[in-house]
Amino acid sequence: MGQFPTPDVAVSERRPDGGSDLHLELTGGGGARVRLMRALREAIDSGRLAPGTRLPPYRALALDLGIARNTVAAAYSELVEEGWLTSRQGSGTQVAHRAAPVEPGTRRGPARPSRLWIVHDLMPSSPDAAAFPRSSWIASARRALVAAPSDAFGVGDPRGRPELRQALADYLARTRGVRTRADHIVICSGYAHGLRLVCRVLRGPVAVEAYGLDIHRSILTEVGLTTVPLMVDDHGARVEDLPATGAQAVLLTPAHQYPTGGALHSERRAAVIDWARATGGLLLEDDYDGEFRYDREPVGAVQGLDPDRVVHFGSASKSLSPSLRLGWMALPGRLVDDVLAAKGRRELWSGVTDQLTLADFIACGAYDRRLRRMRKIYRHRRDLLTALLAERAPHVTVSGIAAGLHAVLDLPPDTEQATLRAARRLGLAVDGLGPYRHPGSAMPPRDGLVIGYGTPPEHAITAALEALCLALPDPPEGRDAGPGRAPRGR
Structure with missing residues (x-):
């Protein structure tokens, strides 16, 4: 032998x-x-x-x-x-069955750790890709291509196709209260692209929310603009602090503060317009998920209060798919030429066929039907998340859930990093709240997770959220862990 x-x-x-x-x-x-x-x-x-x-x-x-x-x-x-x-x-x-390794820098938002193998994706950036409306999108593409004039297949206009700009002007007025015209809308390849274009025509410091995406702050600093943080609370950014910042523009997420979740209070909405009028300042309004609301009346766009003082940004990234690379800006008339000059003489970013398809998709009512359907689905997921947390981890509070595709889970102090490590061991891709905080903010750091419930396909959402509950820290000493969750003695 x-x-x-x-x-x-x-x-x-x-x-x-x-x-x-x-x-x-x-x-x-x-x-x-x-x-x-x-x-x-x-x-x-x-x-x-x-x-x-x-x-x-x-x-x-x-x-x-x-x-x-x-x-x-x-x-x-x-x-x-x-x-x-x-x-x-x-x-x-x-x-184990796993997705492909995640490469850093491929998502809107804080980069995921490289070489992380994912079982469940709870990153707060994307909609459910499996729910993309393929049949109705194909139907709109057929109609749009048949009806398209010959000039649609020539050199692209940097303003974007007139069919889409008119469809957006009508849609935004009807659903978001935006007051604009087709010739004041410029198509871009997503919010980040639009922000880069507008930043090239800005001067002076830009005030930003103390909690927000670091990639957006980076866009501002890359073009030489200083960012000044504004504290945020349950009513959005504290815009009453704007005069003291010396800012010439302010970047806000008024309908659903990202990531903490509050809507900008009506008094603050009026106050930021008053500030813009008094100083000649400009509001950059990121309306990233204004269509998805659950427990409150729709919150209209601030742009409707003064179209000459607000740039209103929107995109199809949350409502349809980030892969379409379609976004739009409703600009004050005085900025249109400058933004077009920054964009260039030809359309190099957004494909014409997708623009024509989206124009038909909106005009035929398919966009509204899509949003109504997904609003019900995402609300169900939101309710499932809150119910599981109440049962398995009642010591963890959840906020920012009246709208959107994500929630913030507040954690006990000094537990964020340990929770992220526990989540990774379970194959979960999740975001910590820490990277969203502006490094110059006077706000005290918060430990928490930013959980996206839009990405997992419908069949996997329950398993993803149950795994999330297993990753959460144990309750403080003397508090009940909740049924079905035994303390782990970490």
């Missing part, structure tokens, strides 16, 4: 009786369990072990590697806990 291979050499299984053949190299420092876990992680991370691959039983792998059976069992168990493997009675141990 041959000798067992030593743990420091490559081995391949030669048995025909169970599991997949493996090639593992148990090299490096540490005990046998540590080396085996490292070898399995490398094989999975590199793609050599595909999702669903069945691993050998404990005894068989232990015999081939010349290590104890209990060592293999312990390594398997720990990798299951980390989310690399799955184990079910009667099915053995398998490589």
Whole structure:
């Protein structure tokens, strides 16, 4: 009989009786369990072990590697806990089914950690991609292409197609209270693109909300503009502090403050317009998810109070898909030429066929039907999130849920990073609240998570939210963990 291979050499299984053949190299420092876990992680991370691959039983792998059976069992168990493997009675141990590794910088918002393998995506950026209205979009594309004039297929107009600009002018007036004309609308490839264009015609400091997307602050600083933070509370940004900032423009999310969730109070809406009129300042209004509201009446756009002092930004990223790369700006008339000059003489960003399709999609009523349908779906998901938290983690408060596709979970002090690590071990992609805080803000830091419930497909949302509850910190000493959730003694 041959000798067992030593743990420091490559081995391949030669048995025909169970599991997949493996090639593992148990090299490096540490005990046998540590080396085996490292070898399995490398094989999975590199793609050599595909999702669903069945691993050998404990005894068989232990015999081939010349290590104890209990060592293999312990390594398997720990990798299951980390989310690399799955184990079910009667099915053995398998490589977990995972999405592709996430590359940093591919999402609107704080970058995810590189090489994170995701089972459930709860990042607050996207709608449910599986719910994209393919049939009705194709129908609109057919109609739009048949009806399109020949000049639509020539050099693109940087203003955008007139069909879409007129459809948007009508739609925004009807649903958001925006007062504009088609010739004051400029099409862009999304909010970030539009913001870059407008920033190129701004001068002086720009006030921003103390909590907001760092990528938007970066856009401002990249063109040489200083950002000054405004504190936020349950009623949105504290615009009464604007005069003291010396800002010449202010960037706000009035309908649903991002990410904390409050709507700008009516008195503050009037106050920011008064400030703009008195100083010649400009309000940049990011209306990123104004269509999705649940527990309150629709909040109209601030732009309707004074179209000459507000740039109103919108996009199809939340309502349809970020992959369309379609956004729009309703500009004060005096800024149109300057923004077009910044954009260039030809349309280099937004495809004409998608513009024509969206124009038809809006005009035929499909856009309204889409929003009504998704509003019901997202409200159900929001309700499921709040119900699970009330049952499993009643010590965690949730806010910002009257509208939008995300919620903020306030955590006990100094628990945000540990919670993010726990979430990653469970295969969850989630955002911490910390990166949203302006580094120059006087507001005290808050520990929390920003949870997007729009991205998971309908069949996976319950499992995603249940996994989230498992990642949350235990209640403070003396408080009940809630039914179905035992303290873990961290």
